[in-house]
């Protein structure tokens with residue numbers, strides 16, 4: 403059995419081999435942190451986006467969508483705080499010349515101590531069996547208490563230093579904790595520097611007149627600057643939301659873990675405008691709603707967990723992440739943030755335009771507060787793919803790789819396969835294809851043995867394979883094979899659309 407690291411490597415290779423994800427400009431050896439989606443990848447990505455859009459916009463009468471431009475007026479990023487505060491502290495190792503995020507080095511160190519605690523708990527659970535009380539163990543065991551106090555101490559020093567922007571204290575902490583470079587193994591660190599993550603470029607053809615513009619690092623600002631437009635033209639009443647999906651760009655210091663941390667990626671964000679003072683109620687509401695969305699895909703609840711932020715972004719007064727168990731551990735998948743009136747108030751200040759809402763119930767005007775849900779489309783893609791990827795040994799001793807993608811998201815819903823490419827079966831199969839293809843994304847295949855074709859469809863996650871055989875010509879029935887169980891049922895061709903529709907609705 404492959405371990406998680408091997409599985410992840412195999413998954414990346416599989417994603418390329420089956421046309422899901424290619425490294426960008428691969429013939430030139432790629433571009434770090436940038437990826438292209440292939441013929442199957444684009445379908446899966448579109449389906450995830452659509453599943454999100456339907457849940458957020460179509461299913462909520464008070465949420466509408468927009469599609470704002472990537473380029474925005476440069477002052478937007480001054481007002482949003484990104485010019486001054488969208489930084490990562492970075493540090494270089496002088497021996498390996500490798501660059502790291504100082505906060506990631508410290509957080510990885512904390513994770514190692516947490517792993518030691520988890521090991522102690524696991525050992526004790528085994529020793530005490532049914533009588534084990536984890537809560538009691540964690541609060542009384544001297545070794546666990548020592549580890550917990552170490553973590554508290556590191557966090558206090560680290561977040562304090564970040565808050566004060568005391569870069570020397572961060573460097574000292576890294577040295578005091580004995581953190582070494584994973585490549586050179588030395589503690590020969592440079593000073594810590596702040597590094598702004600926004601990409602900039604010049605707009606205008608004459609260099610003297612060109613102005614610096616940024617590639618947006620989040621889609622949210624396109625929503626804030628359009629708040630008045632949408633509220634007025636849509637006659638929206640608070641609470642209401644504006645949703646958007648689109649590209650965002652960040653010059654990540656270390657882009658890594660495949661499409662987990664990219665320099666060009668896509669976000670799906672929704673800003674919910676609420677009456678000041680009600681934001682925590684809506685924050686909790688959206689936390690629940692978003693978790694329900696994830697679970698509705700049939701991915702088990704154990705794959706998800708909550709992480710409440712201790713260090714808040716410059717705009718937030720509360721923030722929780724939905725973390726997913728990727729092959730490299732639990733990591734952030736989605737953020738739910740209470741952004742107060744930070745953005746709208748600052749845009750009001752910098753633009754000089756009044757950005758307020760007249761609340762007829764209160765007979766008063768105010769700047770709305772905002773609760774945001776923000777999920778990376780590529781990260782959700784990776785979550786789905788890593789959940790779906792299975793290397794299986796079958797009863798007859800053969801092996802298969804199957805992508806158990808939730809059917810509603812699968813690139814192709816059905817494969818239409820004539821058993822053999824003769825005897826009038828291809829013609830009949832084409833008829834079946836024609837009855838299905840306007841409603842469902844279908845793939846027609848007649849090359850190779852039926853077994854090999856099933857494997858190929860398993861490998862791209864097609865939930866249903868429809869086989870047209872000689873009996874079909876006699877009684878108009880076909881077999882429908884289910885990807886996960888490999889079970890086959892014989893059904894009438896006329897029933898096919900209804901059956902597929904029903905199974906997709908049940909997401910089975």
Ligand code: GAP
Nearest residue numbers: 620622662663664667735736737776777778781
């Ligand atoms: N508007 C709020 C915002 O942008 P964030 O936590 O910085 O918040 C939201 O980003 C989500 O965007 C993350 O939870 C993650 O899914 C995705 N994301 C952020 N940076 C990313 C990157 N470099 N590559 C891929 N996805 C990223």
